[in-house]
Amino acid sequence: MSPGKTNSRLVAWEPTGDGKRVISLADNHLLLWDLQESSSQAVxxxxASLEGRGQLKFTSGRWSPHHSCTQVATASDTAIRGWDTRTMSQVYCIENAHGQLVRDVDFxxxxxxxxxxCGDDCKVKFxxxxxPAAPVRTLExxxxxVWSVRYNHSHDQLVLTGSSDSRVTLSNMVSISSEPFGHLVDDDDLSDQEERRPEEKSQEPPQDGVIATYEEHEDSVYAVEWSSADPWLFASLSYDGRLVxxxxPRALKYHILL
Known part of the structure; x- marks a missing residue:
């Protein structure tokens, strides 16, 4: 195999650690690189390589921030695979994750x-x-x-997606988040003076689904990304070069915070 002669699809730094490891996807190859301080060239x-019928190629991938950064997820055709970077072996496979090509994944x-x-079947799956036999939630x-999907770094109930329908959607997947409704403050944690009012106790929990749709783009939205400095700020990029x-929304922000 000659990695230099393949078509690179993605390059990703190790999420945590000393920043000396990088993964790249090139055609049907998953490559792990070690960046030596004393050398100008990665080792x-x-x-690992995809095996199967036809010319299988990776379409996307993400390095997991969990498991001590020993796992990577990749998308190829309609499948999602998990890899152990210590052995470069497959640890899980979600066959037919989407009815058509899988475009993007995010942890x-x-x-x-x-x-x-997300993928060409117009769906976002969790x-x-x-x-891995079935998704826990599906958005249609x-x-x-759907080209791109991104979790908010600070509030994982917030999920962004970008699509060839020229729209960006912001979804609230609170039921499968790390901060489900009603779990932030329990009644037992409240003093007598802080006892909840009846209307607060009967408040309905928010439902999973899209809470905002943005239509400033006039062409396919290929990428969405959250700001690394401001958890309430995000960007989207479309085929015509427009960056938005x-x-x-302020009301959602305060609902999450308060």
Whole structure:
């Protein structure tokens, strides 16, 4: 195998640690690189390849921030695979995760086994990799291919998606988040003076689903990303080169915080 002669699809730094490891996806190869301080060239530390009929190629991948950064998830055709970077062997496989090509994957930053995916079947799916037989939740709010999915780094109930329908959606997946409604403050934690009013006790929990749709783009939205400095700020990029910056609605922000 000659990695230099393949078509690179993705390069990703190790999420935590000393920053000396990088993964790259090139055609049907998953490559692990070790960046030596004393050298100007990375050393290939490990590799794995897709095997099967046809010319299988990786479409996307993410390095998990969990499991001591020893796992990577990749998408290829309609499947999602998990890999152990210590042995470069497959640890799980979600066959037919989507009815058509899987475009993107992202890990929940706070729940180590939870993964989101999107694809050409216009769906966004949420998985527990310990039980990959079926998704735990599915969103069907886009009318064309979904290219990008991203969890909010600080509040994992907030999920962004971008699609070829020229729309960006912001979803509230509170039921499968690390901060489900009603678990932040329990009645037992309240003093007599702080006892909840009747209307607060009967408050209905928020439902999973899209809470905002952004239609500033006039072409396919290929990428969405949360700000690393402001958890309420996000960007989207479309095929025509338009970059749009938006904020989480103020009412939702205060509902999450308060």
């Amino acid at each position: 290939l530390a490990g590799s 929940n930053p706070n729940k180590q086994y939870y993964l989101a995916s 998985w527990d990799t310990r039980s 709010e886009h009318s064309h291919w 910056i938006n904020r989480v």
